[in-house]
Each structure stands twice: as C-alpha cells, then as structure tokens.
Amino acid sequence: MATETNTPTPPMTGGNPSGAGSKHTIPSTAIFVTEKCYLRRYEVSDAEALAExxxxxxxxxxxxxxxxSPYSLADAHAFIAHCHSLPAPALSFGVFTLQGELAGSMSLDSPKGDLIYAGTRELxxxxxxxxxxxxxxxxxxxxLTRWAFAKIPDLLRIEAxxxxxxxxxxxxxxxxxxVKEGTRRLATVKNGEQNGEVIFGLIRTDIEA
Ligand SMILES: CC(C)(COP(=O)(O)OP(=O)(O)OC[C@H]1O[C@@H](n2cnc3c(N)ncnc32)[C@H](O)[C@@H]1OP(=O)(O)O)[C@@H](O)C(=O)NCCC(=O)NCCS
Incomplete structure (x- = not known):
C-alpha cells in the first residue's frame, strides 16, 4: 500500500516506509511512497543519474x-527541461529507491493529435x-495508475x-x-527487427470493480 506525500507530512527516511535502515529522507515532493520506491518530479540535478x-x-x-541512443548528459537535461515545460497536469516522474537512487523513469503522456483522446494518457x-x-x-x-485516476477526474483511460x-x-x-486489448501485427521496426505491438488498456472501472 502506497503512502501519499503530496500533502504536507513529516519527512520519511528510506530503507522501508517506516524509516528503518537508511538515512535517506524521502522528499516532500514525492507523490507517493511504496515498499520499494517513490516517485517525484525531476530536478535538474537528476540529469547525470538519468543519463547513466x-x-x-x-x-x-x-x-x-x-x-x-547513446543517451548523453545533454539528452537528460533536454528531457528534464521538456518535463518542466509540460502543461499541467504534467505526469513525468523519476522513480527512486528508498535510498534515494534514481532507478528509472515513468510518464503518463498525453496522446498527440485529436482531442477525442483527451481522456487518455499513455504510460x-x-x-x-x-x-x-x-x-x-x-x-x-x-x-501511479491508481494515483492518476484518483487525482485526475477527467482521466478515462491509461494505455501502453x-x-x-x-x-x-x-x-x-x-x-x-x-487488459491486453490486442496486437497491432508487425506495427514496428526497430534496429531492422519487425515486431507486433501489444496494446494494453486500463480504465477506471477495471480497478474499482
Ligand atoms: C520492462 C522493465 C521496466 C521491467 O522492470 P522491472 O523493475 O525489472 O520489473 P519488475 O521486477 O517489477 O517485474 C518484471 C516481471 O516480468 C517478469 N519477467 C522478466 N523477464 C521475463 C521474461 N523474459 N518473460 C516473462 N516474464 C518475465 C518477472 O519475472 C516479473 O514478474 P513476476 O513479478 O511475476 O516475477 C525493465 O525490464 C526495462 O526497463 N526494460 C527496458 C525498457 C522497457 O522495456 N520499457 C517498457 C517499454 S513498454
């Protein structure tokens, strides 16, 4: 079960959500904390770890x-600047271990193009x-998916x-x-390799049911 931290709360220390085992302080900017990680918006100082x-x-x-590819320090700075330029609600986050190490990245992007997709975000x-x-x-x-449905009333669907x-x-x-909704057969070519693309979708009632 995640702990929400986007309302003012006392700082938590990493290791586990109860605080034992690490001196890292979970920042108050974390949107939630789980047993293994927390997510927060990027800071410029994350660029080096992101590139690595x-x-x-x-x-x-x-x-x-x-x-x-290769992913340079300049690429990381450009990505973080892009995240900071996104209109609200900007949903692009670094994933951090409870010891404060950047483990990865996670975004819910607005699909480009037609407004009929305004209720959809792509994970x-x-x-x-x-x-x-x-x-x-x-x-x-x-x-993150539960958090997004709770925070954004207009969000209808998350897909990947x-x-x-x-x-x-x-x-x-x-x-x-x-829910695995289907496969777009041979939809992609990367590095000369042709592959299908599997579409997954999550709607509010899938998790409220
Ligand atoms: C996909 C990715 C994010 C997974 O990260 P991760 O932190 O290792 O994921 P988790 O540990 O939470 O879970 C991975 C699950 O996949 C399973 N798995 C791993 N390799 C597998 C394989 N070859 N076949 C089937 N299942 C596999 C694991 O067993 C685990 O399932 P389990 O918990 O039931 O045992 C990571 O591999 C990655 O960054 N890959 C490259 C980028 C990428 O693919 N991004 C997603 C683009 S859609």
Whole structure:
C-alpha cells in the first residue's frame, strides 16, 4: 500500500516506509511512497543519474525511436527541461529507491493529435538494468495508475503499447490490472527487427470493480 506525500507530512527516511535502515529522507515532493520506491518530479540535478540509467542498449531496444541512443548528459537535461515545460497536469516522474537512487523513469503522456483522446494518457517507463527483477516497476505502475485516476477526474483511460517480445513489460502491466486489448501485427521496426505491438488498456472501472 502506497503512502501519499503530496500533502504536507513529516519527512520519511528510506530503507522501508517506516524509516528503518537508511538515512535517506524521502522528499516532500514525492507523490507517493511504496515498499520499494517513490516517485517525484525531476530536478535538474537528476540529469547525470538519468543519463547513466538510460544509456543502455537493453533499455533502448524496447523504447520508441525518439529515445536517444547513446543517451548523453545533454539528452537528460533536454528531457528534464521538456518535463518542466509540460502543461499541467504534467505526469513525468523519476522513480527512486528508498535510498534515494534514481532507478528509472515513468510518464503518463498525453496522446498527440485529436482531442477525442483527451481522456487518455499513455504510460511509458524504464528501469536501469541493475534494478531489474526487484519488483520496482510493478509496484510503481500499480501505484501511479491508481494515483492518476484518483487525482485526475477527467482521466478515462491509461494505455501502453509494448513490443511483442517484451515479456517483462507485458507482465508488469498484467500484474497492475491492465487488459491486453490486442496486437497491432508487425506495427514496428526497430534496429531492422519487425515486431507486433501489444496494446494494453486500463480504465477506471477495471480497478474499482
Ligand atoms: C520492462 C522493465 C521496466 C521491467 O522492470 P522491472 O523493475 O525489472 O520489473 P519488475 O521486477 O517489477 O517485474 C518484471 C516481471 O516480468 C517478469 N519477467 C522478466 N523477464 C521475463 C521474461 N523474459 N518473460 C516473462 N516474464 C518475465 C518477472 O519475472 C516479473 O514478474 P513476476 O513479478 O511475476 O516475477 C525493465 O525490464 C526495462 O526497463 N526494460 C527496458 C525498457 C522497457 O522495456 N520499457 C517498457 C517499454 S513498454
């Protein structure tokens, strides 16, 4: 169960949400804290850690072509500036361990184009390889989606498009209650590899039911 921190609360220390085992203070800017991580908006000082986490071919291969590769410090600064320029509600966050280390990134982006999609946000994320398999993404996706539905009354739908071979990401979404809605066959080509794209969707009633 996540702890909300976007109302003034006493600072928490990392290690676990009760505070034992670490001297890191969970910042009051964290939007929530789970057993394994917290999410907060990016600060300029995150750029170096972001570049280090993102600059990995094993991450790039499942990201859209707009994701830089190699991922430089300048790319990280540009991304953070972009996040700061987004209109409210801007939903782009760093994912941090309870010890304060940047583990990854998670966004709920507005789909570009037609206003008929105004009630939809697209979920995207990555976690640095050294943190894989610890359940950080699963926990963060679960809590971010619930948090977003609670905070944004106009939000109708969260969706994610996953490359067909990316089983870890599909598993993360299924564990968070997303419904596998279909596959856009051979929708993508990346590094010369053709793949289907699996569409996952989550609507409010999927988690309220
Ligand atoms: C996808 C990604 C974010 C997962 O991060 P993570 O923190 O390791 O995820 P978690 O530990 O929370 O959960 C991963 C789940 O996938 C499962 N999994 C991992 N590899 C798998 C595979 N090859 N086949 C099936 N399941 C797999 C794990 O067992 C785990 O499920 P479980 O909890 O039931 O055991 C991470 O691998 C990543 O950043 N990949 C590159 C970028 C990316 O793919 N982004 C998403 C684009 S849609």
């Amino acid at each position: 986490a993102a600059n990995d071919p094993e991450i790039v291969k499942y990201m859209r072509s707009s994701f830089p 995207g994320y990555f976690v640095a390889r050294k943190f894989w398999g610890r359940g950080i993404t699963s926990e963060a996706v679960q809590e 498009a996953v490359s067909e071979p990316n089983m870890a990401s599909q598993r993360v979404l299924q564990k968070a209650g997303f």
